[in-house]
Every structure is written in C-alpha cells, then in structure tokens.
Amino acid sequence: MLDKVIFYFFAAIAVGSALLMITRKSAVHSAIFLTTTLLATAGIFLQLRAEFLFIVQIILYVGGIMVLFIFVIMLVNLDVAAQQIQYSRQKWVALVLSLALAGQVGAMIWRAGKLPGQGMLVRGVAAAESLPPNAEAVAQSLFGPYMLSFEIASLLLLVAMIGAVVMAKKKV
Amino acid sequence: MMNHLYELLKIVLASPYTLPVIYGIVIVAVLPLVAGYVVLVERKVMADMQARLGPMRVGPHGLLQPIADAIKLLLKEDIIPEKADVWIFWLAPLISVTAGMLALAPVGIGPAFQIAKDIDVGILFIAGISSLGIFGIVLGGWASNSHYSLMGALRSAAQLVSYETAAGMALVSGLLLGGSLQIRALVEEQAKQGVWFVALAPIAFFIYLVASIAETNRAPFDLPEAESELVAGYMTEYSGFRWSLYFLAEYANMMVVGSVATTIFLGGWLRPFSSVGGAAGRAIDTVPGALLLGVAAYCLYRAPKQPVTVQKLVMVAVAGLCAVVAAALLAPVFVAQALWMMPAIHGAFWFLLKVGGYIYLFMWLRFTLPRYRFDQLMRLGWYFLIPVSIVNVMGIGIALVLHWERGMNLALALGLTTLMTLAVAAVLVRAELKREEQLRQAASGDAYAG
C-alpha cells in the first residue's frame, strides 16, 4: 500500500514536471522542473531499494549537472531566446511520431505485463529484506565484472573535462 | 471509545515510523530556536573577542535577544523587487532551508536520537542533500534581478562546486578508515579501534574543516555574501522572513557540517577516552554533570546582580534548567536503575559539545581573519586543497593496504603516508609562494616602467 502511494506520488511529480520542463519559455524554469523530475526519479530509486543510486542521482545529477546547467543559463543571456518562437517547424510531425512510438511501446509493455511472470522470465521478486546492502552490492558489481567499463568511464570523464575546458576557453 | 483510542495509540507506538516522525518534528521545531541561540552565542563570542559586551538589553545578558530578533524579522515588510521572477524568488529560500534541515535526518545525536537510523548511505546522504542548498542560493540570486545578487549567486555556485570536491575527498579518507557509509557503523568503528579518526587522518580533518567553512559561506570564505563588496550577495534583495530563512539555512548547514565532522573525525557521541572503563571512566562520566552544575551555580551567583526583578527570575530559571539537565546527566552515573539512560543522554551531550566546539572554531576564524579574494579562493581550492586531498586519500589507501595485507602497524603506516602528504603540501605551498613573488615583482616592475 505504502509502496503504491510512494510510487504514484513520485511518478506523478516526475511526469508532470517533465511536461512542464519541455513547455516552459524560460530556460531557468525548465531547469527547475527538470531538477524536480530528477529528484522524483531519485525517490523512485529509493522505493526500488537502490539507495546508492538514489544518492548518486542527487549528488551527481541534481547537485552537479543541474547546477552546471543553471550556471550556464545564467552566463548566456536567454532573455532574447525567451521572447522568440519556442518550437521548431517540425513540431507537429515530431509530436505525432513520438506519440505513435509511445503507443507502440506502451501497448507492448501493457500486453507483456499480462503474461505469466510479467513476460520477463521472472521467477519471483526478491524480498526487500533479503537484498544485500545496496552500496556494497553496487561496488561488488562495479569493481568486479565491470572494472574495465569503470575505468573507461573515468577516461570518458577525463576527456569530457578536457573538452569542456578547451571549449569554454576565451578564444576558440 | 477509550479502548479504541488506546488501541490506536498502541498501533501508532508500535509503528517503526512513529519515533522518527516525532524526532523529525522536534528537529524542525527546535532548529530555528537553536539557530537563534547560536547567533546569540556568536555575537557574545564576537563581543568577547572584540573587547565589548554584545547584546545585553533583552533579558539578562541578552538571553532573550534571539526571540526579539525573530519577532522583528517576522514583522518586517516582505519586499519583492520589481521585475523579479516572483515564484522563484519565493521558492529559493525554501529550497535552502529544506535542504539544510533534511540533511540533519541521518545525523545521530547520540546513539538513540537519530531520525533515519539504518540508512545505508548515511554520510553520502548528508553530503548530497546539503549540496542541494546551492540551488536556493543560485536561484535566489538570479531571481532578484540585481547585479549584486547575481554576482553573489555565481560566486556561490563556483565556490561550492570547487570545495565540494575537496570536502568529498576528505570524507572519503574518513570513510576508508571506518569502512562504512553508515553513521552508526562509523562511530562504532571508532569505539572499537579506541581512537578518533582525527588522530589517524589529521590532514583529512584539516581539509574538511577548511572546505566546510567554504561550503557554508562563512568567513574567511564568505564571498557570496561579502558585505563590503556585494552588499549582501545573493541575499541583497531579500528582507524579513525570507531573509531569515536564508539565515536559518546557513546555521543549519553549519550544524550539518559540524555533525559530519564530529561523526567521522571526532568520534561522534563517544566520550573522550571511550575505551577507559572502571573508576576512571566513572570519573569522566561525572564531568558533564559537574560542568552544568557549575554553570547553574554561576547563574545563581549572578542572579542577584541583575538590575530588574524579571531578569533575576530568568537567571534563576536558567540556573534551574541547567541543574535539571545536570541531574539527568548525573543520574545514570550514580543510580543503578537509571543506567539504561546513560548512552542516550551522555551520547547526546558529548555529540552536541563537539559540534559546538566545531562551530566555535568557525566563529573564531571569522573574527580573526580577513576575507579571501575570489581568485585566491579558487587557487586555494584547486591548487592546494584538491591535490592534497587526493594525495591524502591515496596515502590512506596505501596505509590500509599495508596494514591489512602486510600486517604493518596501522599507526606507523598512516604516519608515513601522512608525512608523504605533508611533503606534497609543502611542495605546493612553495610553488605558490614562488608564483606570488614573481607576480609581485612583475607588478612592481610594471609600475615603475609605466
């Protein structure tokens, strides 16, 4: 029961503010709504007992990436942009196609959900109490089988950092 | 009817959510008052350091000053600048204060008083949530539509992002030693090892101290609200209640960083010499009670010297309060039946004492040091604290490996790596001094050439 309430609460916030995010004129408002969506998603992670990811989402996504976004929005003056037309020419085509995609995938998920085992080859969900401590589990996985990927990810970050510094230098 | 109520009460009491909710309400309700009194203490400390008396008018020795201040702030006009982005302007202080209070959730004020007890990522939770407070600052500064506010907001964003790295690295050093993210496990580890981590990782503690001052925007890193430059930085356009929310957030953040430092480096709710038992331990356990009794006695001694009857009464009341708390602290030591209260009450006392000491350090620095300039602040963060903190984490990692795999004495290994880190720090400081010297020569050379 509580699970359900929490899920629907966060899901409603996430979808609602995501919609607001893509419709606001001011980029700062958009950023705030995206932040809300991300926080709501973090709540859903918590409801899924992914505590570590919950806090990673908050620290990295909200505390890091979104701050960066807001910082840049303040640096580049968007008042002009806010007064211009917000949507591109292909907006109706894009909308229809996206909704078609949504319908397709949604129908698939809906029908799969009715199959035995939720259609996902699931033998039964592990009880929340039986899960290993989450941070340890993720660490085992990150530094075990996915060690190489982890290192590649760190390399990616390094490259991105250098790239961003080069991009943002005064003279390009 | 009564039966039903009784049943309901039983269910509520049995629920695992009841106690945390009560604790939460207590924290939210008491925090503004505590913050107010921290401000009073700060003003008194400042006055003491500056050869004056501080607030003396409202209540004896200004004891009621925070309440007067709060009433004043609540009654002030709430000004919203023209052309401000109104709803962000409203929202921003709320974000800051919510983040500050929420971050207190996993903090263990003593072994018993903790809202989120078994949260798996305790320290990370605190660090992450308190980093959300920056949104309030940045958005508030932007929404005010004022250049001072905007500059304060930008400074604040850059400063927090820069120093969070160093603070995080310092925390990692502590977490490595503790081997867990959980608050309780960290403190228990310190109890087991019989030593506070500040002794094992002094450099990490120092870095966390500096970085936490920067993160809470306190002097000498208070550039986002630097009064003499930016008027009040991001708070320039705020007034009345909203302004006081920012203020509350700042003090909540101070308590948060104080709690984190206490938990990781200063042994949490452990008393000094926590491994000492027997008669000596009993003697240490009587110290808190005796201390408070001393305060009570001093209040009683001062009471007749107050000029007004009301002030005399308040003084006596304060003495009484101290005496009651002292009794509560002493009871478990001397009365066997009350022994079960011992960890909770004494733990809370020691924890709050350490947090208080940490905050006192903040105040002391604030009244002693001038303010950094923004580029100097950034240099300190990026060229000194972050490299040193990274080297420090590596050093502690190496020491732990030596300890676990090679069976080396932990203290010896840590000592060696600490020396290594100090050497790196010395090299960095030397390079910085050299650069400054060069810059100065260049500047004065220019001056004479031009």
Next chain:
Amino acid sequence: MLPVSHYLILSLALFIIGVVGVLTRRNVIVILMSIELILNAVNINLVVFSRLYGDAAGQAFAVFIITDAAAEAAVGLGIIIAFFRNRETVLADEMDLLKW
C-alpha cells in the same frame, strides 16, 4: 514492489517527453536538458530490472549512464558557451553554418 509494467510505463512516458522536447524545442539548452531526461528514463528501466532480478549489475550500468550524462552535459554546455560567444544565439535552427 509494484508490477514491472508500472515502472516501464513511467519510464516510457519520461522517454517520450524527452524525445518530444528534443524534436520540438529550438533552444539548445532545453534540448540538452531533454536528452538528460531521456537518459534518466533509461535509468529507471535499468534499476527496476536490477531490482527484479536481484542483481546489482543494472545499477552499475545506471552509474555509467549518469557518468555519461555528466560528460555529455559538460561538453555540450562548453559547446553552447563557445557558440553563444560567437553567434549570440542558442537557437538550434540558427546553427546552420559548419564554420563561423
């Protein structure tokens, strides 16, 4: 835990909203934010299946995706700043020159 389809539908909704944002908006910063939303929607999927199978690998991948999002945001915003400095616009359809 609720049936998986609930989470999948939520994830799908966020994903589609992100796609609509990318395809219809002109402001590059909002487009970049919409991409973040898409990545976030994928994360929900990963985490829910990780929970379903009781295997933390899914969460490990979610960590990778967040890393990727951070890298993308850093580089993307760097490009936007550089572009804005030269052209003083952040509208996607005005970015129509290969060289400036």
Next chain:
Amino acid sequence: MAETTQNGTGPAGGGSSAQQTLLGADELILNMGPQHPSTHGVLRVKLKLDGERVAGSECVIGYLHRGVEKIAEHRTYQQFAPYVDRMDYVAAVSNGLGYCEAVEKLMGVEAPPRAKVIRTLLTELQRIASHLLWLATHALDIGALTPLFYCFREREEILKILEKYCGARLTTHAFRIGGLQYDAYDTLEKDVERFCADFLKRIVEYEDLLTGNRIWLGRTRGVGVLSAEDAIAMGVTGPVLRASGVPWDIRKAMPYAAYDQFEFDIPVGKNGDTFDRYVVRMEEMRQSVRICRQAIGKIPAGPILAKVGKVLKPPVGEVYHAIEAPKGELGYYIVSDGTVQPYRVRIRPPSFINLQAFDKMARGHLVADVVAIIGTLDIVLGEVDR
C-alpha cells in the same frame, strides 16, 4: 542598485539585447554606491565590469556638497572657522590648524610658542585618530571584523583627550586665529603620556592580526599599484604619495606650527601598493606618538593667544598655506579684499585629489579589490564634496 536600463541578466531584463552579458566582450555596469557598505559615505562608483574584472570606472561625487567655500564668503574670518571642521570630519583639528595658520599668515600674525606646541600635539593626536579610523574601516572592508573595535577603543582615548581639552569630540574647533582659546588642562601631559604608552603596545596587536597574515598580504600586496611618476602627475599627496616612494611631507619640507622643533622620520614605501600604504600609515602613527612624546616634554610657558583684534580685517592680498593633514596636503587659498569677510576661499582637499588616482589603481583588478582601493585611499566624502 543595478541600473535597470542596463540590466541584461535578470529574469525579466526584457528588451535588452545580448550586450551586457558576463561572457561577451561588452561590459556589465555595476553601480557601487552612493549607498553601499564600503564606499565610505556617499561615494558613487560606476564600475564597468568584464566578469568580475574592472574594465573602467567613474567616480560620481557631490552627494555631500554643502558649498563650504561659498559659505566662507558670507561669514567673517572667525565665523568660518567651525565650518572647516565639517570637511574632513574625522580630522577636524587638522582642518582647523590649516585654516587658522592660513589666516594668520594673511594677517602677518604668529601664534605664540606655547600655542604652537599644543597645536602640534593635538594635531598629531588627531592624525593618530584619523589613521585609526582608516585602519578600522580598511580592515573591515577587507573582511577583518575585529580590528575595527580595537581601533575604536584607542580612538576613544584620543577623543576623550580632545573632549577634555575643548569640550567637543568630533567637530572640535580647537584652535582660534592667533593661537588657542583654551589653555592646556592640568592633566593633558599625563593623559597623552599614558595614551602613548598604551598605544605603542596595542599597535603591535594590530600588526599581529594583520601584517603577517597571509590573507591580508594576498589582499593588499600588488593591489592598486601607483607608481611614483603617476602619483606625482596626479597630484596625489600624503601617505598615498609616500607609499609610492616619494619622501614628500610638508611637515619636513616647509615646516609649520612647531614641527621644526621635533625629530621624526618620514616613512616611505617602495612598491606603491595597498600593503605599502598600510605599512606607511602604521609607521606614521608610531612617528606621531614620537612627536607627541617630545611635545609633552617641552610645552613652553607663556601666552596662548597672539594679539589679534576682536574684529579681523586682514590687509588686501592673497595667501596659500598648506599643512600635512592625515590624508595629505590640505591647502587653503584665501583672497582678502580688506573687509571682515574673505573675498574667496578655495580649499585644496587631499581626499579629492587622491580620489583621482582611483581609476588608475582599480583598472584590471577585481571587484573585491575596488573596496580595498577605496579603503586605502582613505577618502572622506565630507572633504571630497565640501
């Protein structure tokens, strides 16, 4: 405080183009003052900023203009004397000394030796008080809270001495044309001696707090550098000039009052930056103490007022007389048409001239340095605007 018309970065700075961004080549205009915590009164500085770097500045003054020079033309010579106290209101005694000596020079009168020594003594005390106020506010601007209260504690002692002498603390009107109105009170020498002894100990405390402090050094060294050539070209005087390496002090160059009887050194800086100005002023306070100590030993006996009439009618003519006020050369140019009222009084206030150097010093520095530079110039707006 931001100029709304220039505002480009707020949420609703509608209408403005992308000109005033933090990123572009174009600047952001920041209006500092006239109501700002650290513009020392009502100075208004329009800063052109590139990010946080100052690309140019413009000082807007006149918010405290009271027409002191014009008032002089409608007052008798004695009546005007209290008005000069209101110019540099933190060093009223020095202002009075300059005016009285200028009028005396115009009339060809000389104050008696006792009056001269007491004048010197009080003026030097006032110099210490003025420098203490400068140190207090300068340190506060740079973020050090505590020196403010220590400095005010010492300044209080000086003000007490002045109050005991003439009954006023701030706008003292201590001297009269031709000498003094009041003789030194009985315990003046003892009071000054006690103050000097205490002060020498306490100035060490300030230096402990500031001089070796790394943050203080970082905030002041290399900030607001003014070369000797520039300083001379812009007519800068006082400690600001001396910190640039020019040993020019009117007390030595053309001694007035009783300065020729006392030994003292002129501290001189080297780099002309904010730190040097700090060091020079600190040393000047010590030298002032030295002068005071010499003075209390040899206050000669005798009259305190030269023979001047009740009605002052200087002969037709003009005079310029300058003294070394705490902030620099304070000059009075008085034209007499032979009546009881001056025909024209023109005052050369040191702060006003020194403020010229602000733009030169601030350019290329950060906003945070602007307040340090305003502080180090030690301006008093009452004197700038008159």
